[in-house]
Amino acid sequence: MNALDFHQAFSTGALSATELLDQALERVSARDPKVTAFLQVDEEGARKAAQALDARRASGEPLGPLAGVPVAIKDNICTEGLLTTAGSKMLAHYRPPYDATVVSRLRKADALLIGKTNLDEFAMGSSCENSAFFPSRNPWDLHRVPGGSSGGSAAAVAAGMVPLALGSDTGGSIRQPAALCGLTGMKPSYGLVSRYGLIAFASSFDQIGPIASSARECAWLLESIAGHDPRDATSLPTGFERQAPPRSLRGFRLGYPKEFRDVLVEPAVQSRINKAVKALEALEAEVIPVRLPSIDASLATYLVLATAEASSNLARYDGVHYGLRAQGCADLESLTARSRAAGFGPEVRRRICLGTFALSSGYYDAYYRKAAAVRRRIQADFRKAFARVDVIVGPTSPIPAFPLGERSNDPLTMYAVDVFTLAANLAGLPALSMPCGRTRDGLPVGLQLMGPRLSDPRLLAIAECYQANSSHHLETAPMCQEG
DSSP: OOHHHHHHHHTTTTHHHHHHHHHHHHHHHHOOOOOOOOOEEOHHHHHHHHHHHHHHHTTTOOOTTTTTTTEEETBBBTTTTBOTTTTSGGGGGOOOSOOHHHHHHHHTTTTEEEEEOSSSSGGOSSSOOOSOOOOOOOBBBBTTTOOOOHHHHHHHHHHHHEEEEEESSSTTHHHHHHHHOOOEEEEEOOOSSSTTTBBSSTTTTTEEEEEEESSHHHHHHHHHBBSSOOTTTTOOOOOOOOOOOOOSTOOEEEEEEEHHSOOOOHHHHHHHHHHHHHHHHTTTOOEEEEETTTTHHHHHHHHHHHHHHHHHGGGGGGGSSSSSSOSSSSSHHHHHHHHHHHSHHHHHHHHHHHHHHHSSSSTTTTOOOIHHHHHHHHHHHHHHHTOSEEEEEEEEEESSOBTSSSSSSSSHHHGGTTTTTTHHHHHTTTTTEEEEEEOOTTTTTEEEOOOOOTOHHHHHHHHHHHHTTOOGGGOOOOOGGGO
């Protein structure tokens, strides 16, 4: 059952919200011990919400657009009274006194929030192996990573435990796990979805977005969470309204950047991408070459800017205000140092050190200021490209899901997994990944679409058109077929 099936079963009275919840919890109980997608399952809270929903339906009250649909929440998104750890020992016991805006909107839409999903600590990673608690596994192959940092959310959907999940995307953290797990994942335009209640990594990059089997479900979820929020200073004064998908892509111009073709991509991935581009052409889209001259600098630019923002954002974890507090410290300096040493994992410490160095006296101009200038050039390159095309296409990841532990000791090769996704965050653009086939080993491959700022409805409509004429998004991981 996808999200639409859940909603229809509830709205027609075929199944109660409690029965739908029971189905989801049974799958979590059976499958999560193998996948380890969840950090916490809120059965009590979800059951109370389901019972209240059943009572409201019985009384004839109007219900929200997601009534009866189970949704999982990435654990860097605040949930009132429920542990929100960001995958870190630093926040292992943190219970927020408020809901993030997206959580409030999901509750208003009558979604059933069943738990919090695993992630790379503070959303810093591309494999979900940097969690302070345990790694998550890919439902297509339990010996491989689900991607990151929203790996738990993607694994939960791919394993059929929930039909919808929220992730966050700072440099590809929704799209990359969606690609590796055979799902559709969307990073909205920067500012379209409120960041209020999202534990910050890099504030000018972070965006919350949906993960689901299909573009239609992503659009459906995005309608409920998008819109202006006065509590987020970067929130845009606009919402999201789903656009009906076209029957063909006649009149659409799709750009395939030369720079994407020059990146070393695993042959099995490149083969699937080439077939997907031909399928788009068969739908009457015009595919033309475009140039993004500065995009080669995306990875270096991102690492300087994002780590600098991380250094600033994570300075609040000082052992005083909240979070882990080391004991037996003689002064504030030792308290802060020992609390951070005990609370932060190696990848978070690495990025804080990189960011602090980039911002330090004598190096600010050489690193941070130069990276900010390159970011503006990347944004200008996209503006020029979108003057010629409607959408830019290419791979989401240069490789399929890789074995657990293969890259965990080599940060540079791990960072390179995000080479195709970083630019959309640098430019604040909407981007999505959708499945376009599998390798000979049966591993999913993702096709990425990027559009101009606030072209989110059109981007999803194009994805829906592609999916209406293909079946890749209907393929399910083997463990979903075992019952």
